[in-house]
Amino acid sequence: MNAPAHPLPFGGEGVADTAGGFGVYVHWPFCKAKCPYCDFNSHVRLVPPDEARYIAAFRREIAHTRALSGPQRAQTVFFGGGTPSLMAPATVGAILEAINEAWPLTADAEVTLEANPTSVEAERFHGYRAAGINRVSLGVQALDDADLQGLGRMHSVAEALAAVAIARRAFDRVSFDLIYARPRQTPDAWAAELRRALGEGCEHLSLYQLTIEPGTPFERLYGAGKLILPDDDLSRALWDVTQEVTAQAGLPAYEVSNHARPGAEARHNLVYWRYGTYAGIGAGAHGRLVSGNVRHATFTERSPEEWLKRVEADGHGIISDETLSAAEQADEMLLMGLRLTEGVDLARHARLGGRIDPERLATLEAQGLVEFKDGRLRATAAGFPILNAVIATLAG
Numbered sequence: 001m002n003a004p005a006h007p008l009p010f011g012g013e014g015v016a017d018t019a020g021g022f023g024v025y026v027h028w029p030f031c032k033a034k035c036p037y038c039d040f041n042s043h044v045r046l047v048p049p050d051e052a053r054y055i056a057a058f059r060r061e062i063a064h065t066r067a068l069s070g071p072q073r074a075q076t077v078f079f080g081g082g083t084p085s086l087m088a089p090a091t092v093g094a095i096l097e098a099i100n101e102a103w104p105l106t107a108d109a110e111v112t113l114e115a116n117p118t119s120v121e122a123e124r125f126h127g128y129r130a131a132g133i134n135r136v137s138l139g140v141q142a143l144d145d146a147d148l149q150g151l152g153r154m155h156s157v158a159e160a161l162a163a164v165a166i167a168r169r170a171f172d173r174v175s176f177d178l179i180y181a182r183p184r185q186t187p188d189a190w191a192a193e194l195r196r197a198l199g200e201g202c203e204h205l206s207l208y209q210l211t212i213e214p215g216t217p218f219e220r221l222y223g224a225g226k227l228i229l230p231d232d233d234l235s236r237a238l239w240d241v242t243q244e245v246t247a248q249a250g251l252p253a254y255e256v257s258n259h260a261r262p263g264a265e266a267r268h269n270l271v272y273w274r275y276g277t278y279a280g281i282g283a284g285a286h287g288r289l290v291s292g293n294v295r296h297a298t299f300t301e302r303s304p305e306e307w308l309k310r311v312e313a314d315g316h317g318i319i320s321d322e323t324l325s326a327a328e329q330a331d332e333m334l335l336m337g338l339r340l341t342e343g344v345d346l347a348r349h350a351r352l353g354g355r356i357d358p359e360r361l362a363t364l365e366a367q368g369l370v371e372f373k374d375g376r377l378r379a380t381a382a383g384f385p386i387l388n389a390v391i392a393t394l395a396g
Contacts, residue, residue: 019348020276022069023076023268024099026058027282028084029304032116035152036221037179039213041284041302042082049304051091057311058281059098061300064316065279066102068296069289072277074103076268077111079133085115089127096132103279110135110173110267117163117176118155125170136167137206137266138176143193147182164200175204175266180238181230182210187237191245198249203264207242208257209235239385256339256387273340275333283307283317295329297322326353331395338391343378360393370394 030049031042077099079092092113099105112135113128115121125136140160142148148156155163160176167174178197180190197205210229212222221227230238243253251259255273258266271278280287280298284307287298299320301307307317324332329352337344346356356377364370369383369390383390 020274021075021267021271022072022103022276023078023271023278024074024103025268025278025280025282025285025287026077026079026084026095026099027081027280027285027300028079028087029082029283029302030086031081031083032086033152033154036217037151037210037213039216040082043304045304051088053308055091055094057308057317058095060311061281061316062095062098062102062279064318065281065287065289065298068291068298069103069277069279070291072103074099074105075109076271077105077109078268079113081114083116083121084113085121085124085128089124089131092128092133093131112137112266112268114139115163115167116155117160119159119162122163122166125166129170134171135173135175136171137204138163138167138174140164140176140197141179142182143178143196147185150183151179161200164202168201173204173264174202175206175260176200176202177206177208179208179210180242181235183228185230185238187234187241190238191241194242194245195249198246198251203251204258204260204266205246205251206258206266207246209239236385243381252341253384254341256384270340273336275329275336295324297324330354334395335391338377338379338387338394341378343376345375346372346377347375349377356394364390364393 027041029041029043031044034042034044077096079087079095084092096111105111111133113133114137115125117138117140128136138160141151141153143157143160145157164174164176176197178194194207212219212229218227222229229235246252246259251261253259254265255269258269260266270276277288277290277295279289280300283300283304284302285300287296289296289298297320298318300317301310301319310317310319330349331354333349333352334344334354337349349356361370361372361377364383365372368380369386371378371380379387379390
């Protein structure tokens with residue numbers, strides 16, 4: 001296979017950079033119930049957590065992480081979980097105050113809170129807005145009551161749509177999640193459900209194919225033959241429907257699983273996908289921080305109780321702080337950046353120490369799976385559905 005006619009940046013010596021922006025991720029690890037498909041770091045507790053104690057712990061870990069990151073302006077903050085909407089608005093406000101003291105928020109900072117669409121949590125939306133939240137992401141997951149029950153969700157379709165309506169009145173920016181490729185789902189049924197979702201007028205949708213995660217109840221059911229998912233052909237048909245319906249409605253994919261009106265992309269997630277830096281705060285949070293020319297991968301204790309003890313004893317819950325090599329940084333950038341329709345800046349990839357093999361690139365181009373244009377490497381519409389294989393070929 002001949003090398004491509006266009007020149008490729010050659011791998012550099014590997015220099016950590018701070019392009020891509022800076023954000024703060026805050027993890028609230030508690031849920032009312034554990035969904036059977038979920039492998040996130042979420043925990044159910046019969047006794048509600050002591051929020052005052054957690055506020056104090058978040059403050060300490062934020063201060064410790066600020067010492068690691070150096071001075072930054074936070075362009076985004078994301079409260080994830082778990083179920084952050086189980087926190088009182090005052091708790092959210094106190095954590096945001098600590099973040100702003102450590103990393104002053106830019107004037108246009110995006111501050112997102114994940115929420116479950118139950119009526120009790122929806123009533124808190126105006127309180128979250130007053131606390132500083134300006135974007136909400138709702139875990140709707142399905143617009144079919146039987147499927148919601150099968151997914152272990154605690155809300156109905158009516159409750160979900162009521163929460164969406166309340167959220168749109170409280171916030172300028174609203175997103176919600178749906179899961180597709182569910183058992184017995186057909187392309188026509190999914191198209192109708194998706195059009196109903198788009199009819200709610202939100203600016204952003206996250207649309208995830210149902211996957212079987214290790215260690216979940218769904219994995220056990222799947223292994224026992226009690227959970228039947230769509231085969232490869234049906235899954236591809238559902239993917240195609242997703243792209244067609246959202247594009248027609250003006251919310252094309254800007255990332256493999258995320259769709260938005262132009263300008264309404266999730267800016268916090270773009271920090272990840274553009275290989276920016278971010279502080280990970282709370283139990284089980286990941287971070288990527290740059291100090292000098294070194295990029296660090298941090299990870300905190302997953303158990304909420306153990307995390308709390310560590311922070312109270314040591315000022316932080318970080319249990320892993322790994323220096324990433326040039327090759328690891330370049331691979332991470334490629335892995336994250338190719339998820340975006342905008343693709344990867346190969347000059348920056350080279351500065352981080354990466355190198356794309358010309359023959360592999362030429363093979364993928366000939367297959368119509370990627371394109372290299374104006375210095376950027378992108379997956380094509382044909383490449384996105386098999387993105388993992390594309391990345392494996394390029395990075396292998």
